[in-house]
Amino acid sequence: MIFDLSKTNSIANIFMAELRDENIQKDTMRFRKNLERLGEFFAWEISRNLPYNDSQTQTPLGIAKTKALDSQPVLATILRAGLPMQQGMLNIFDRADAAFVTAYRKSNPAGTIEIHVDYISSPDLTGRVLVMVDPMLATGLSMVLCCKELMAKYKIKELHIVAAIASAEGVRHVRANLPHAKLWLGAIDDEMTVKSYIVPGLGDAGDLAYGTKI
Numbered sequence: 001m002i003f004d005l006s007k008t009n010s011i012a013n014i015f016m017a018e019l020r021d022e023n024i025q026k027d028t029m030r031f032r033k034n035l036e037r038l039g040e041f042f043a044w045e046i047s048r049n050l051p052y053n054d055s056q057t058q059t060p061l062g063i064a065k066t067k068a069l070d071s072q073p074v075l076a077t078i079l080r081a082g083l084p085m086q087q088g089m090l091n092i093f094d095r096a097d098a099a100f101v102t103a104y105r106k107s108n109p110a111g112t113i114e115i116h117v118d119y120i121s122s123p124d125l126t127g128r129v130l131v132m133v134d135p136m137l138a139t140g141l142s143m144v145l146c147c148k149e150l151m152a153k154y155k156i157k158e159l160h161i162v163a164a165i166a167s168a169e170g171v172r173h174v175r176a177n178l179p180h181a182k183l184w185l186g187a188i189d190d191e192m193t194v195k196s197y198i199v200p201g202l203g204d205a206g207d208l209a210y211g212t213k214i
Contacts, residue, residue: 002171003045006187012041016186019164020202032084032209035135035164039088042162042184046073046131047092049182072096073129073160076122078103078146081206082134085162089133097123099130101146113196115141117149125154132159135205137166137185138196140173147178158182164205165189167198 005012015034018024025031051070056063076099077086090096099122106114132147143161150156161174164186171188174181191199207213 002183002185004185004188005041010041012038012186015041016164020200022203025203025208028209028211035084035205035209036088036091038164038186039085039090039133039162040092041088042085043089043092045184046160046162050129071128073131074099074123074125075131075133076101076146076150077133078142080210081136081204084209085133085135085164089131089162099123099125099150101149103142103146105142113139113141115145117145120149120153122150122154125150125156127155127157129158129160130156131162133162135164136198136201137161137163137170137174138192138198139167140170140177143170143174144177147181160184165198165201167192170198 005016015037019031019034050073052067053070055066055068057066072095073093074097075086075089075093077083079100079102086098090098101117102119103115103117106116130150132143134143137143147159159178159181161181162184166185166188168188168190169192171183174183189198189201193199202208
């Protein structure tokens, strides 16, 4: 399943447009805030697809029939660019657990790219819904490797992948290697540069959110 935000009209598309705008990007606080807003939006959409139980809530005047989540998801992100979107999702799933993964690229002399997972901090994911968040899904290599590292350790119930912008190639790679994952995307762009930047994309989300890295 692929949810493509750009195919529907909503205020969230304004957040997407501002994220891409090279002038608005100069306001790093607004850039982070727009990523956070997107995280909230996707959390809302994902919440509509999760199982609920009938519940009752005591009000000052009686008992109301309500709904309760069957279980809380675990919200994971690939550091550092994914932090604002993850925070947005935590604003909605405010009782959810969080997980963190660090990964880095290493270029080989032949021109190929290897992805290495350096660190994982996660609660027990056995039997739980995992939501993996990263603003940019470019080649899809990092996303697939990080998800597979977690899935090798835990038998998760369901996998959701959230990205602000994905490349068509990245989507194909994820679908080929994580066929049961549900994708929640702000937009799908057709091209990438030789350095695996999505075109038109928005640039380096981590640098735009937190400053240029060395």
